[in-house]
Amino acid sequence: MSGPRELLLQGNEAVVEAALAVGCNFYAGYPITPSTEVAEGMAAKLPALGGTFIQMEDEIASLGACLGASLAGAKVLTATSGPGFSLKQELIGYACIAEIPVVIVNVMRAGPSTGLPTSPAQGDVMQARWGTHGDHPIIVLTAASVREAFDLTVKAFNLAEKYRNPVILLLDEVVGHMREKVRLPAAEAVERIERIRPSMPPEWFAPYEETNTGVPPMAAFGDGYRHHVTGLTHDRMGFPTQKKTEILEGTDRLFKKITRGFREICLTEGHGLEDADAAIIAYGSVARSAREAMEVLRSQGKKVGLLKLQTLWPFPRAALEKFVGRVKSVLVCEMNRGQIYREVLRVARGRCEVRKLNRVDGELITPGEIAKAMRELV
Amino acid sequence: MSGPRELLLQGNEAVVEAALAVGCNFYAGYPITPSTEVAEGMAAKLPALGGTFIQMEDEIASLGACLGASLAGAKVLTATSGPGFSLKQELIGYACIAEIPVVIVNVMRAGPSTGLPTSPAQGDVMQARWGTHGDHPIIVLTAASVREAFDLTVKAFNLAEKYRNPVILLLDEVVGHMREKVRLPAAEAVERIERIRPSMPPEWFAPYEETNTGVPPMAAFGDGYRHHVTGLTHDRMGFPTQKKTEILEGTDRLFKKITRGFREICLTEGHGLEDADAAIIAYGSVARSAREAMEVLRSQGKKVGLLKLQTLWPFPRAALEKFVGRVKSVLVCEMNRGQIYREVLRVARGRCEVRKLNRVDGELITPGEIAKAMRELV
Amino acid sequence: MAAPVPNREIIHQYLRHAKKFPHIWCPGCGNGVVLGCLLRAIHQMGWTKDEVMMASGIGCSSRAPVYVDFNTLHTAHGRALTFATGVKLAKPKLNTVVVMGDGDALGIGGNHFIHACRRNIDITAVVVNNFIYGMTGGQQSPTTPQGARATTALWGALEQPFDIAQLAAAAGATFVARTTTYHVRELEGLLVKAFAHQGFSVVEVIAACPTCYGRRNKLGDAVGMMRWQKDVAVSVEKAQGMTAEELGGKIVTGVIASREAPEYVTEYAKLCARARELEQAAARQPAPPKPSPERTDMAANEPR
Amino acid sequence: MAAPVPNREIIHQYLRHAKKFPHIWCPGCGNGVVLGCLLRAIHQMGWTKDEVMMASGIGCSSRAPVYVDFNTLHTAHGRALTFATGVKLAKPKLNTVVVMGDGDALGIGGNHFIHACRRNIDITAVVVNNFIYGMTGGQQSPTTPQGARATTALWGALEQPFDIAQLAAAAGATFVARTTTYHVRELEGLLVKAFAHQGFSVVEVIAACPTCYGRRNKLGDAVGMMRWQKDVAVSVEKAQGMTAEELGGKIVTGVIASREAPEYVTEYAKLCARARELEQAAARQPAPPKPSPERTDMAANEPR
Amino acid sequence: MKSEIRLAGSGGQGVITAAVILAEAAGLHEGRYATQTQSYGPEARGGASKAEVVISDQPIHYPKAQKLDVLLAMTQEACDRYFHDLKMEGTLIVDADLVPNLPTSAALAVPITRLVKEGLGRELFANIAALGVVAGATGVVGMEALTAAVLARVPPGTEAANKKALELGFTAGQSAQADHATEAELADE
Amino acid sequence: MKSEIRLAGSGGQGVITAAVILAEAAGLHEGRYATQTQSYGPEARGGASKAEVVISDQPIHYPKAQKLDVLLAMTQEACDRYFHDLKMEGTLIVDADLVPNLPTSAALAVPITRLVKEGLGRELFANIAALGVVAGATGVVGMEALTAAVLARVPPGTEAANKKALELGFTAGQSAQADHATEAELADE
Amino acid sequence: MAARAAGKGGKKAPGQPGENPLTFYPAWCKKCGICIAFCPKSVLEAGPGGQPFGARPEACIRCHLCELRCPDFAISVADAPKEEAR
């Protein structure tokens, strides 16, 4: 794991490589197609590295164990797919309110329910934002290639640790299972951000205090900073409160810490947007088809651009603002019935035409389909 | 339970009265504040009526038992609050894909996580739409008064049975726990819609066939129409399929059946919108404050209208279309950080100014707060 | 013993043979054997097909219902018993059989399993124990023996496996039996006993998963794994005379526990009758005062 | 027996006394008694406060951690053992104690409970069994005795209650004990034994909930309920000489099960060592071929 | 006419039951509109307890009490905490023995608990007596309706005692109000 | 240059392993871009199996094969099902014994399974031989890279047999292509 | 239907004494070898591709074990005609 390596890897395998490269030392999970390779990879590799792999009794227990381990100082990962992701929702909220870093990979298959377990979809995008009860802050990334699965896994860990928040990485089954030739960076070249540990004497430690980033330092259980962690709304000491001012102070901070980080959290990749008459918005494997469609159209003289989303939530509105007022139309391509489409509509506020192109039969949208739809728009 | 009755009832108790009035004969649940009175009421009343009350081991099991009972022909109800609602998400998707009528009441408390268990909130609105994985159709109603809790519980059952879909009734803790003088209709006056049973000979029965309403007749287990029910994407006979055409046919129908019913599903109540310069949009207990604010403002000569949402999902866009192009501004008032606000933005498409007024400290927004905010808008 | 119903008849009477066969299971998979025994036992019970509801969770074993011409219900992973509980309560006349894998019943579904045992509801749970998560390709299950290998236990499982039958009995199941797919006749007989039992009955069937378990654990192919079942099985009667050491690595087969206890659906029906009587009695008297709303004071703690 | 540590010392050494007291529990609630015994037992162990991690779920009993000056973790309803498992694995030096109610541990959390037993991980689970859902105001719990009343069982509970201790033992817990809050000295002693035990230990404590259980079930107030505990308790030793009928309605106290078995965290550490050795050995030889991707062919079934 | 009433005390004093009865009296027995709400405080079991009733001849939108017409305080804490929510012309009623420090001379201090203890031998009916005081002192609800509402809710066998408590309170409330009125008149001079 | 290749057969034939090796050969040993995908059909275990490889000198966007340059069909079903996805000028390679009905006279029918059985005594290496045929007949990948990729992945002790299978296939593929070229020439006349 | 079709493809045995009591449904058989391995009388053998057939049908005691243990419903054993029973 020292120098850069060239490998043929699945997206799921790249998640494993990245997690280990960024220092993940704890995995708890429960098998489910099409994510199981992540668990199997971690099971094969963690023990020799002295990290912990544990298969728990279900997805809820898996996330519970991850949260416990994170509180005890570990860098933690779990992976699942739709049904398991639904089960994890309650504890995702716990991680949000108690500000526990954790990376959750959801390799999306077609739902609802058991659905089409081996077919790709992007149907869990809105769920990733809104799946748990109550207002909560969340970061959701999504990758379009094996290398991006690697990079965004690294990013997911770094954001989770930096913002003390759960970060969800959505892969679709295509990216999770496809093998791609990929060059992985040398271990030293992988950025590693660690949560900030308290440096004050334990008596001064306030586990949920306001700081200039909004993110309080995080002590590990057993490191001398005895404190209380709860899923109840709590004060800056971590104890339950029902005082209006304390409630607001605590929950506002949860959102502000993310808002302050928008710039580094909201990742997108633009192609040919500068002079575009019409733009495609896509993410995950669909962005690959979109890219190919764009190149075909450009080669035919159509001024088409592509915005590839790598961050889905918080919704990277700033990236859209740059062109929605300028292009004639936008086509949002997704393997669902139009989820990010709604966000684009909201952000566009009538400034351009917004159309959608969707496929929900368990197949990747093809470049041809996108090119055809775009031809009607430019 | 014969003639009309006048009672002082909690919202939660009204749900019980309504469920029994509309013929609910099965309840499975797990206690959780602030919804427990629903379970306790059903536990007290169902046995003497020959219906089944069962307390299950958790919220997942509760919904599982409801779905089983519904498949066996019962009219079923479960109630919960945030944490339990999160746990139910996986099986809500099952109910959607297998088209099983069920009414799920979520009496909202402040989240995320354990949050503020006894304080009101409206933080589960987006979750109610998007909480389970994969695209799925859903109907979500919400009540602002005890009488409305009664009426919309009746409606929820009728829609669930008619559309073979889970229907979620969101109450906030204020409405769930407040007592109000209420006149309940006579038993005969309560509309009762029953699922359509198959009438063809069993050999001809196709449990998921296309019909002119989009809703196939539903046979109960044990009634001679042996068939297969699964959470996998299935063909019209109910058997798993991976054929693209069958996948599309089946899942499209799930959405179309709801779309076709928009008119009767999307319930709203307008007050003074005809001549309004600015409108308030609110729902649940907040709509009460909004109504009071509106009357105060009207009495001061401000032309303010109110759109009270009773249906949240599908989002009652038609009701908004009537005035968003005409009013200067809209204020969306919610006990969350702005959830329906996003929908209003999306629908408005820049045609009027959209503002939000939110409270997330576990207290009901007051008429005074709304009036103050509106004064800036008219 | 009477000659068993031949497959010819079973196929035509009970299988959804026209469309669904050959079935999805691998060559030599134990699930087919269990399904055959289930159908023969149901046939013995004389139940009509309309009277049978067969439910399952998710897993290879849980594919069984799709193949049979009953009221069939393929639920979510681990949740079969909860659905079945609802079906049974809503329609007590349905003979309710639930087929689950070891992972489905005891992994994600463990809580529903022990609660169904405790509830003693008249359902028969058939747990097809192949010691592995078959459908997802061979991960450790709650019954994987200590030291056995799985894709998530490359160096051997560390945990103690559940003894499903013992756990069921301790949780309150009133009929518990175990055998293997080698012992087809015993299996059929135990299923008949379980079906006839009033209350929650559990039949654990040791079954081969040659694809995901056998090969990795050097138990050979389908034939080898069935031979292993033959070798390790010890009847309850014989086991009684054996020491703990002698029983190491053995699998005890037969009726593990059987007792009479009030059955849930029956008890619930009695409760309804009682509630109605009380209500009628009350109707003859002046209305009792309403419960005090004060209870809510007392429950005014926050975290729930 | 040595004189117990007086409350004066306990309060100052272990309680978050400055802000959190008087505690939230009702007059006469058993939870306070359990907390006192827990603290005395921890004191006996000589653990420093930094070395103790106390977790809980949601319920009245689960409020315990907020009151004590350890590393404390108030999780979600039913999930305490899953969090604790993560903590313990990530930091094995932490002495991990989990306090749960009967509903928390055996209702919603039953699956985590039996799996923790099976896993034999070095955690002590203290189940405060008050036979009821206290915090939500008195609904039936998985230990509510048959016939006892609750707000969701107005005519008496129908299900068999779990015998927590028996279930724990059947699921694989290697130390299981039970007593009541009346038996404070025995409780302290059993907790010390459980803490000292290597592996998963369970201590079930019968405790009073006068508010939601006692009154409704005619067991009286706090005093009456404690008297009842005194009356129904029978020591394990004494119980051995009693018939099943004689034991009806009794509660057996003492050490119910105790055996040695490999502990999970220790075994996992060994596995890591083995994996590293194998890897180093492999590094000395040419790289082994990668696993065949063909596995995915085989796992090509749909529903998972 | 709209009246906003808050009843506040500590957990065991039965203020929520009282509020429910008050709402039933006005809503069901006088045919007016009534809402009743209560809040779950952060306090321990047996801690503070608060319930509100809004009574009106018109449909009630905002269901909570904002500016109080009547505040009944059964503990000093409740009195201190909620007194500032009272309207200028609102009525403050306190249990004279439990609320030693009055925030205003306009307060009607009635020894409610002592009254029932002396009159009935038990403190148990103090909440009912308090309702009587409210009715007697303010007239937000009539005695007939209140009596009917009390009798419909109390456990069988306790009707007489409850009725007595109610009447004790009513009389005390009336005379407290009369005294106060007199005082006010005197002050006017 | 971009080649889209589909390998299809039934579960036990190892087409997915073959596809992975092919992608590794092109991607890792020839330094080109390569993606490999497979689809999970509705079929039973041991049923149909399909894998695709795209090889290109440019980064690959859409990762699946659309119009095939090469189709290797190891069963009749696979041949019938996927033949229409072949480009006009694409190459169809089939196992001559397992695919009796050829959809085109341009098909290269090589008795792959028989070859290895006869040459190596076991059918086990048919997938490796098939790769050899693909390389020999189409040149989408070079033999050197392919050999290296095969040897890097096969279990120790089987290197020689695998290499032999690969070479058997390569030779057969070359000559099949040569024969076909000749035929084509003749047709030209 | 499929079963019947399978039956057609199989080798029918009329069920007469001494005659071959075994019917195979090759379309369903997955060639696992269980029937062959555990026949108490070694009646069965593997044919081409592993498909079992009754090599020594006369030795068959109609114990049905092959039928009961076949995971694929791919064998049916005919009982001896009534008059012969016992």
Added chain:
Amino acid sequence: MAARAAGKGGKKAPGQPGENPLTFYPAWCKKCGICIAFCPKSVLEAGPGGQPFGARPEACIRCHLCELRCPDFAISVADAPKEEAR
């Protein structure tokens, strides 16, 4: 802090032989009566509002049971001074 405050409010017992070994923290006591009911020597009685006090402190055998069973940490029992122990 609160405890100390509570201690202040309580009746301190110096722990001398024969002296009152019992300290109560009335601010924490919830008047459940457990200490009174189960004192083996009937040392305790309920005062006004149910607050227990040592009515017969001389009879106290310092068994600590009241302290151990108090759900509210509201009593502390002083041991006899060292020299007296045993």
